[in-house]
Amino acid sequence: MQRFLLIISVLFSSLFFTQTRLNLIPYPQKVEFQKGEFIIPESFKLDQNLPKKETEYFKKRTQQLLKFQTAKGAGVHLSSGKFCSKCISDLQKPEKYRLTVSPEGIKIQSASENGYFLALQTLIQLFEEYKDSGKIPAMEIEDEPKFVWRGMHLDVCRHFFTVEEVKQYIDYLAMYKLNTFHWHLTDDQGWRIEIKKYPKLTQIGSKRKESMIGAYVDNTFDGKPYGPYFYTQDQIKEVVKYAAERHITVVPEIEMPGHALAALSAYPELACTKGPFEPATKWGVFDDVFCPKDETFKFLENVLDEVMALFPSQYIHIGGDECPKTRWKECAHCQELIKKNNLKDEHGLQSYFIQRIEKYVNSKGRKIIGWDEILEGGLAPNAAVMSWTGIKGGIEAAKSGHFAIMTPGSYCYFDHYQGDPATEPNAFGGFTPLDKVYSYNPVPSELNAEQAKYIKGVQANLWTEYILDFRQVQYMIFPRLLALSEVGWGTADPENYKEFEGRVINEFKNLDKMGVNYAKSIYNxxxxxxxxxxxxxxxxxxxxxxxxxxxxxxxxxxxxxxxxxxxxxxxxxxxxxxxxxxxxxxxxxAVSSQTFTVSKTTGKKIMLEQLPSENYSFGGAFTLIDGIIGNQRQLGKTWLGFNGKDVVATIDFGQKTQFSEVYFNTLDNKGSWIHFAKSAQIFISDDGTNFKLIKEIGKDEILSAKGKIKLNVGNQNSKYLKIKIENAGIIPAGNPGADSKAWLFVDEIGAL
The missing domain is CATH 2.60.40 (Immunoglobulin-like)
Known part of the structure; x- marks a missing residue:
C-alpha cells in the first residue's frame, strides 16, 4: 500500500510540474511553486539602495512593460512591488541568487551585484510572460550556473560589425545569462584593433582588395575593396565598459603565430620571407606566419601591452591554431632555433613560441588561452585550452591539470547550417541544428570527478566568412544561442527536447518585438x-x-x-x-526537398574501421548507404569527414548479390584542407573474413573524374563489399595547411 501511495504522489507531482513549467531560458536549477499569485501593479517605486547600474538596466529593458517611480526613502514602495538585493548566509557564490514571488511582493537575494543582475534576467522574462494576464504565480527560484565560463565568440575580421552592432550582440548574451564575449580581432583577412605603436596595422591591415563570395569551391570574388574597418582604442574601451555593466567579460583574441597575413602586410619584416604580402581575399589557411625571431616577439609584446591596457580580462586569447610549418621548415633562423633549444621539430617550435608569449603575459599578471593546437609540442605551464577540433584537446588539458573551455565544432560552431542546407543561406559547412546544440554535455565522460573540475565552461563560435551583415549574424545565432545558454547553465535536458523547443517558440514573440532576424528552421x-x-x-x-x-x-x-x-x-x-x-x-x-538515389547498398548493414571526425559525423556510417548523394557545394549533413584517416567500409548485403558498378564521391577543397582521395580499392567476400581485390584506381584517375568515381568492376556476385578509400595524407608544400593532415570527405557508396 505504501509503494502504491508513493507512485501516486510522484505521478501527481510530475503532473503538477508539467502544468506549471515556466517559459524561462535558461531554465533555473530549482523552482518551487507556492500558493497565490503576485498582481502586477500599475507602477513601481524602486528602493534607491538597489544596485544602480543593474536597476537602470532593468528599467530600460522593461520600460515597454512596466512604469516606475523613484522612492525618496529606502524601503518605500508602491503597492506590493518589493525588490531587495541584500544577501543571506547561504547565498555566497557571486552568480547565485534567490528570487521569491509572493502575493506580498517580489524579493531578490544575492551576495553580489552579479547575482542580482542574473536574477533580473529571470524577472524580466517572468514579466514578459505574464504581463498580459497581470499576475505572476507565486514561486521561489533558487538558481546558479553550473559553468563559470559561458561564452559566445564573434569574428570581426572576415566581416566587420559596428560598435553598436557589437553592443547588440553583448545584449543578447546578457539576456540569456552568458558571461563571456570572445572578440576575434585579428586574422589573415583583417586587423581590426588600433595599436598606436604600430599604425600601419590598421592603415594597411584593416582593408583588402576584394572578398571571396559564394561557396568556396566556386573560387569567385566580388571585386570590391573592403575596409578600412577597425575599432579605435576609445571604441574598444566603450565596448568593454558596456559589457562590464552587463557583467560580461570581454576576452580579446590576437592571433599568433599563424593567421597573420594582415599583420605581415603591414610589417613584412616579421615573416620568414621578404614578401610582399597583402591581407587575404580568400578564406582558409596560409603558409606565411610570424617568424619566431626577437623582433617578432618584441612586436607582439608591444601589441599585447596595448591590448592588456584596454581589456581587464584575466585571460588573453593568443589563437595558436592552424599554423602551417612550411615557412619554418625552409627558414634558416627557425632551423637554428630548433637546434639551439634542443626542440624536436617545428611542432616543438610552436610550443616554444607559445611558451615565450605566455611568460610575457604572465609577467603582466594575466593568463593565456588558445585553441587546442597550443598543445602541439607541449602545453605552456599556465595556459588554458579552448577545445575546438573535437573534445580530445579539452580531455588532454584537463587530465594534465589545465583549464579547458569546450567548444567543439560539431556542437558549437554557429557558422554551420542549422536546417536543410537547400533552404538555408550559404554557410561554411557542417550541420548543427538546434537539438544537436541542446544535446551537448561539456564534461567528457572520459574524465573522472577530479579531472572534470578543469572543464571551466562552454562556448559557441561564430566565424563570419559567409556572414555579410548583422542581420545574418542574428540569423545564425538565434535560436541556437538559447540552447547554448541552457547547456552552459547546466539545466539542459536532451531527453525532454520537445519541451525546450516549446519554450524556444514561445521566446520568438520577444525576439519579434526586438526585431531580431532569427532562423525559423525548426518550423520547417x-x-x-x-x-x-x-x-x-x-x-x-x-x-x-x-x-x-x-x-x-x-x-x-x-x-x-x-x-x-x-x-x-x-x-x-x-x-x-x-x-x-x-x-x-x-x-x-519552406518546401523541403530530398532526392534519393537507390542502389543495391541502400539501407544495408555497414561497418567502418575508423570513425569520422566528430565535426563531420552526422548520421555516422549509415550516411554512406542512406541513398543520398552529397552536394559538392554544401558540406552539410550528407558527407562524412575524416581527418588524416582512410575510409575502410564493409557493406553486408545480407545475401549474395549481383552488381557490376561501384560508385562514391570525394571532395577537393584545398582552402579547407580537403583533398581528393589518393587511391581506392574494391574487395568482395562471401564470408566477411577473406576478401578478394577486384578493382583498384590511383590518384590520376580520381583527379580526372573530379572526385565523382564510377567503377566498372565486372559481373560480381558476393555477400560482402569492402571499399578502401585512401586519404591524401600529409598536405604537401605550396598548399594551405601544408604539413598538416589532409581531410577526406566521402558521401554515398553505391553498387549497381
Whole structure:
C-alpha cells in the first residue's frame, strides 16, 4: 500500500510540474511553486539602495512593460512591488541568487551585484510572460550556473560589425545569462584593433582588395575593396565598459603565430620571407606566419601591452591554431632555433613560441588561452585550452591539470547550417541544428570527478566568412544561442527536447518585438532517413502539429491537397520527396526537398574501421548507404569527414548479390584542407573474413573524374563489399595547411 501511495504522489507531482513549467531560458536549477499569485501593479517605486547600474538596466529593458517611480526613502514602495538585493548566509557564490514571488511582493537575494543582475534576467522574462494576464504565480527560484565560463565568440575580421552592432550582440548574451564575449580581432583577412605603436596595422591591415563570395569551391570574388574597418582604442574601451555593466567579460583574441597575413602586410619584416604580402581575399589557411625571431616577439609584446591596457580580462586569447610549418621548415633562423633549444621539430617550435608569449603575459599578471593546437609540442605551464577540433584537446588539458573551455565544432560552431542546407543561406559547412546544440554535455565522460573540475565552461563560435551583415549574424545565432545558454547553465535536458523547443517558440514573440532576424528552421519539415525492411524509409517531423505535413513523391511542389504525412515513407526506388507544413490551408514553412538515389547498398548493414571526425559525423556510417548523394557545394549533413584517416567500409548485403558498378564521391577543397582521395580499392567476400581485390584506381584517375568515381568492376556476385578509400595524407608544400593532415570527405557508396 505504501509503494502504491508513493507512485501516486510522484505521478501527481510530475503532473503538477508539467502544468506549471515556466517559459524561462535558461531554465533555473530549482523552482518551487507556492500558493497565490503576485498582481502586477500599475507602477513601481524602486528602493534607491538597489544596485544602480543593474536597476537602470532593468528599467530600460522593461520600460515597454512596466512604469516606475523613484522612492525618496529606502524601503518605500508602491503597492506590493518589493525588490531587495541584500544577501543571506547561504547565498555566497557571486552568480547565485534567490528570487521569491509572493502575493506580498517580489524579493531578490544575492551576495553580489552579479547575482542580482542574473536574477533580473529571470524577472524580466517572468514579466514578459505574464504581463498580459497581470499576475505572476507565486514561486521561489533558487538558481546558479553550473559553468563559470559561458561564452559566445564573434569574428570581426572576415566581416566587420559596428560598435553598436557589437553592443547588440553583448545584449543578447546578457539576456540569456552568458558571461563571456570572445572578440576575434585579428586574422589573415583583417586587423581590426588600433595599436598606436604600430599604425600601419590598421592603415594597411584593416582593408583588402576584394572578398571571396559564394561557396568556396566556386573560387569567385566580388571585386570590391573592403575596409578600412577597425575599432579605435576609445571604441574598444566603450565596448568593454558596456559589457562590464552587463557583467560580461570581454576576452580579446590576437592571433599568433599563424593567421597573420594582415599583420605581415603591414610589417613584412616579421615573416620568414621578404614578401610582399597583402591581407587575404580568400578564406582558409596560409603558409606565411610570424617568424619566431626577437623582433617578432618584441612586436607582439608591444601589441599585447596595448591590448592588456584596454581589456581587464584575466585571460588573453593568443589563437595558436592552424599554423602551417612550411615557412619554418625552409627558414634558416627557425632551423637554428630548433637546434639551439634542443626542440624536436617545428611542432616543438610552436610550443616554444607559445611558451615565450605566455611568460610575457604572465609577467603582466594575466593568463593565456588558445585553441587546442597550443598543445602541439607541449602545453605552456599556465595556459588554458579552448577545445575546438573535437573534445580530445579539452580531455588532454584537463587530465594534465589545465583549464579547458569546450567548444567543439560539431556542437558549437554557429557558422554551420542549422536546417536543410537547400533552404538555408550559404554557410561554411557542417550541420548543427538546434537539438544537436541542446544535446551537448561539456564534461567528457572520459574524465573522472577530479579531472572534470578543469572543464571551466562552454562556448559557441561564430566565424563570419559567409556572414555579410548583422542581420545574418542574428540569423545564425538565434535560436541556437538559447540552447547554448541552457547547456552552459547546466539545466539542459536532451531527453525532454520537445519541451525546450516549446519554450524556444514561445521566446520568438520577444525576439519579434526586438526585431531580431532569427532562423525559423525548426518550423520547417525535418527529414530523417532510417533503415527499414532491408532498405530505407524517410521520417518527417515538425515542431508544429504533424497533421499539417503534406508531401509529394514525384518532385512536384506540395500543396494543401497533397498526401498527408502519417508514417515513415518507404523509399523503394530513386525519387524526390518534397514536403511542407500547412496550417488553415496556408503554407507555413519552406518546401523541403530530398532526392534519393537507390542502389543495391541502400539501407544495408555497414561497418567502418575508423570513425569520422566528430565535426563531420552526422548520421555516422549509415550516411554512406542512406541513398543520398552529397552536394559538392554544401558540406552539410550528407558527407562524412575524416581527418588524416582512410575510409575502410564493409557493406553486408545480407545475401549474395549481383552488381557490376561501384560508385562514391570525394571532395577537393584545398582552402579547407580537403583533398581528393589518393587511391581506392574494391574487395568482395562471401564470408566477411577473406576478401578478394577486384578493382583498384590511383590518384590520376580520381583527379580526372573530379572526385565523382564510377567503377566498372565486372559481373560480381558476393555477400560482402569492402571499399578502401585512401586519404591524401600529409598536405604537401605550396598548399594551405601544408604539413598538416589532409581531410577526406566521402558521401554515398553505391553498387549497381
Amino acid at each position: 519539415i525535418s527529414g530523417k532517413v532510417v533503415a527499414a525492411n532491408n532498405g530505407v524509409s524517410y521520417e518527417l517531423s515538425t515542431s508544429q502539429n504533424p497533421d499539417g505535413i503534406r508531401y509529394t513523391l514525384d518532385g512536384t511542389e506540395p500543396n494543401v491537397n497533397s498526401q498527408t504525412y502519417q508514417k515513415a515513407i518507404p523509399v523503394l526506388k530513386s525519387l524526390t520527396i518534397k514536403s511542407a507544413y500547412f496550417e488553415n490551408g496556408q503554407l507555413k514553412s
